[in-house]
């Protein structure tokens with residue numbers, strides 16, 4: 001038998017809503033998503049919450065817990081004080097659909113806008129053997145689970161809705177960095193594209209995206225800062241990028 005704990009949960013839809021109070025049983029080893037499931041089973045069967053894997057791998061259960069962007073399934077109840085009220089609210093940067101479910105389609109639009117990986121024409125499957133060193137360089141970025149906590153946190157869009165059109169956000173800066181490191185992605189100059197079309201210049205390196213990433217991807221240090229630096233470099237040597245792509249092959 002667990003102990004009763006106090007929770008506050010935002011309920012509502014696009015027309016508005018309110019924080020509601022609940023007392024819910026909490027057992028040893030449980031995470032916030034367990035509590036939401038218990039609420040649904042006992043007090044609020046219509047509480048909307050997106051989730052899928054309950055293992056920190058699908059990126060669905062993104063929410064704000066005591067104001068911090070977190071995955072509900074990876075936030076242990078033991079991280080809170082015994083008498084601490086736990087407040088659960090939807091991601092603030094994206095429009096609410098209902099309760100804890102937000103419309104994250106902004107991110108899918110930005111994904112569609114990002115030019116796809118494009119190897120040189122004529123390269124057939126099996127023609128090219130990628131070096132292990134090239135596989136490892138971008139491995140960190142491929143750990144992304146697309147939870148969009150970094151997108152939700154970045155003040156460039158969190159506090160300025162009107163920037164959404166021009167700013168792709170940290171998740172898509174790491175995608176650009178990943179493709180930039182790919183020796184066969186020679187069609188698009190990813191750094192130049194990030195600067196000209198993804199709004200890289202809006203980022204003022206606050207690192208909030210890195211702090212909330214559940215995969216511990218060093219978004220700012222390993223993707224954004226190197227891309228910013230090399231964009232500046234190429235001002236003085238525009239053949240650097242082309243040469244690097246050609247000679248790595």
Ligand code: SF4
Nearest residue numbers: 144145147148150213
């Ligand atoms: Fe989530 Fe990290 Fe990917 Fe951003 S970079 S979407 S925080 S896993």
Ligand code: F3S
Nearest residue numbers: 154203205206207209
């Ligand atoms: Fe935003 Fe991350 Fe830059 S939070 S401002 S993209 S360092």
Ligand code: FES
Nearest residue numbers: 053054059061073
């Ligand atoms: Fe999949 Fe939380 S339910 S990451």
